[in-house]
Amino acid sequence: MAELLPLSPVPLYSQLKEILRTRILDGSYPPLSRMPSEAELGKAFEVSRITVRQALGDLQKEGLIFKIHGKGTFVAKPKAFQNVSTLQGLGESMTQRGYEVINRLRSFKTVPANAQVAARLQVAEGENVVQIKRARLVNRELVSLEITWLPEHVGKRLEKADLVSRDIFLILENDCALPLGHADLAIDAILADAELAGALEVEEGSPVMRIERLTHTADGAPLDYEHLYYRGDAFQYRLRIDRHKGQHS
Amino acid sequence: MAELLPLSPVPLYSQLKEILRTRILDGSYPPLSRMPSEAELGKAFEVSRITVRQALGDLQKEGLIFKIHGKGTFVAKPKAFQNVSTLQGLGESMTQRGYEVINRLRSFKTVPANAQVAARLQVAEGENVVQIKRARLVNRELVSLEITWLPEHVGKRLEKADLVSRDIFLILENDCALPLGHADLAIDAILADAELAGALEVEEGSPVMRIERLTHTADGAPLDYEHLYYRGDAFQYRLRIDRHKGQHS
Numbered sequence: 404m405a406e407l408l409p410l411s412p413v414p415l416y417s418q419l420k421e422i423l424r425t426r427i428l429d430g431s432y433p434p435l436s437r438m439p440s441e442a443e444l445g446k447a448f449e450v451s452r453i454t455v456r457q458a459l460g461d462l463q464k465e466g467l468i469f470k471i472h473g474k475g476t477f478v479a480k481p482k483a484f485q486n487v488s489t490l491q492g493l494g495e496s497m498t499q500r501g502y503e504v505i506n507r508l509r510s511f512k513t514v515p516a517n518a519q520v521a522a523r524l525q526v527a528e529g530e531n532v533v534q535i536k537r538a539r540l541v542n543r544e545l546v547s548l549e550i551t552w553l554p555e556h557v558g559k560r561l562e563k564a565d566l567v568s569r570d571i572f573l574i575l576e577n578d579c580a581l582p583l584g585h586a587d588l589a590i591d592a593i594l595a596d597a598e599l600a601g602a603l604e605v606e607e608g609s610p611v612m613r614i615e616r617l618t619h620t621a622d623g624a625p626l627d628y629e630h631l632y633y634r635g636d637a638f639q640y641r642l643r644i645d646r647h648k649g650q651h652s
Numbered sequence: 653m654a655e656l657l658p659l660s661p662v663p664l665y666s667q668l669k670e671i672l673r674t675r676i677l678d679g680s681y682p683p684l685s686r687m688p689s690e691a692e693l694g695k696a697f698e699v700s701r702i703t704v705r706q707a708l709g710d711l712q713k714e715g716l717i718f719k720i721h722g723k724g725t726f727v728a729k730p731k732a733f734q735n736v737s738t739l740q741g742l743g744e745s746m747t748q749r750g751y752e753v754i755n756r757l758r759s760f761k762t763v764p765a766n767a768q769v770a771a772r773l774q775v776a777e778g779e780n781v782v783q784i785k786r787a788r789l790v791n792r793e794l795v796s797l798e799i800t801w802l803p804e805h806v807g808k809r810l811e812k813a814d815l816v817s818r819d820i821f822l823i824l825e826n827d828c829a830l831p832l833g834h835a836d837l838a839i840d841a842i843l844a845d846a847e848l849a850g851a852l853e854v855e856e857g858s859p860v861m862r863i864e865r866l867t868h869t870a871d872g873a874p875l876d877y878e879h880l881y882y883r884g885d886a887f888q889y890r891l892r893i894d895r896h897k898g899q900h901s
Binding site for chain 2: 417421424425428429460461464465466482484487488489490517518519582583584585586587588589590591592593594596597598608609610611612613621633635638639640641642643644645646647648
């Protein structure tokens with residue numbers, strides 16, 4: 404068994420965290436299994452409850468474990484991820500890999516474009532655009548909230564589309580005959596505010612990966628502007644980047 | 653002046669937030685300027701202090717404004733961003749666009765590879781690897797903490813390199829004659845734990861964009877494994893993704 408080094412300059416809780424993280428990642432503690440209790444870990448590693456709690460606290464912040472009040476600490480499932488090396492909708496991308504994607508339509512309405520939406524879609528500020536809010540579930544777990552804005556004449560055509568089980572990208576391409584070209588993305592991290600916490604079913608202040616995405620038609624005209632909010636504890640983006648443009652190894 | 657609609661189904665604080673956000677983004681409230689006080693905003697929009705506070709609180713969580721105790725609320729500067737459509741170091745990428753990048757070397761040491769590092773670099777667990785921790789500053793502002801692991805024989809060659817002002821990518825390519833090929837990235841959002849909060853000079857629980865990046869040589873061998881932690885309030889990744897692979901518009 405791995406032992407802690409009391410004389411090391413690395414704090415004991417960091418050493419313990421590293422050992423527990425390795426056991427989680429290598430499957431010694433399998434997904435959704437109950438972790439040993441604080442008392443058991445303290446005894447096994449000959450450290451105080453405070454040290455154990457600090458190590459577990461950090462692992463919880465990393466999303467590797469979660470606590471259920473009165474039941475103990477459990478190993479989190481590995482995060483679902485989407486490969487974004489090419490532009491695909493969540494459904495398209497995940498179902499290819501055997502995941503089930505379903506959406507909850509939260510709202511579909513016509514709204515006046517605010518300054519940001521107007522600039523991106525190249526319409527006048529205050530001009531009507533269609534705004535669609537959907538929560539998206541991967542294998543029945545809530546992973547994201549997507550807010551989509553489309554020019555009104557395009558958006559109107561989605562009113563009767565199956566927004567519960569289909570990607571907007573595929574509806575645009577297949578039903579509206581608008582082939583897509585490229586998208587520009589900006590990615591950062593924010594904390595969930597009250598509205599986002601409600602939609603994503605997380606606590607306020609939880610970590611959220613935010614994507615601003617503007618998708619263009621194959622002709623290069625802006626078509627579909629989105630704010631995507633992914634639960635930090637449930638989802639990640641993966642992609643491959645080449646050192647030299649045009650090189651695809 | 654924009655007016656709030658008391659009879660709208662959209663809560664007053666959301667309406668106010670939207671108006672203030674627009675004014676920030678369109679420059680009506682310029683970067684680093686002081687926002688009107690809560691009392692002034694309440695009077696101007698005929699809403700309660702609680703409503704104003706809720707709107708400002710959300711804008712603060714989004715990183716659009718910040719508060720200085722006793723001085724008031726200020727407009728944040730636009731986030732710095734790196735274009736990651738091709739694989740570049742932060743320095744390379746940002747200096748091309750006129751930013752100054754400098755690094756604080758926090759540690760340079762030889763450590764035994766943990767399970768994760770060993771798997772990525774294809775070395776045996778426990779085998780020596782070089783670990784480099786650097787905090788990175790863009791225009792003298794702290795934006796990220798980078799932890800880099802390199803196989804020992806490569807890492808040793810960086811011991812005398814100028815890690816304060818140069819990218820590791822460029823040192824590998826130019827000094828070590830190891831041309832780079834592609835990198836695999838995973839991106840998600842986490843909260844800063846105590847260690848990260850200290851290194852990034854943010855409060856614990858602040859939003860952090862986390863990147864796991866494995867960079868390969870042009871021959872496709874894994875060479876440089878990194879954990880990059882970016883301040884959510886200070887930095888974003890931008891990239892262009894094409895609908896069809898190989899299409900570069």
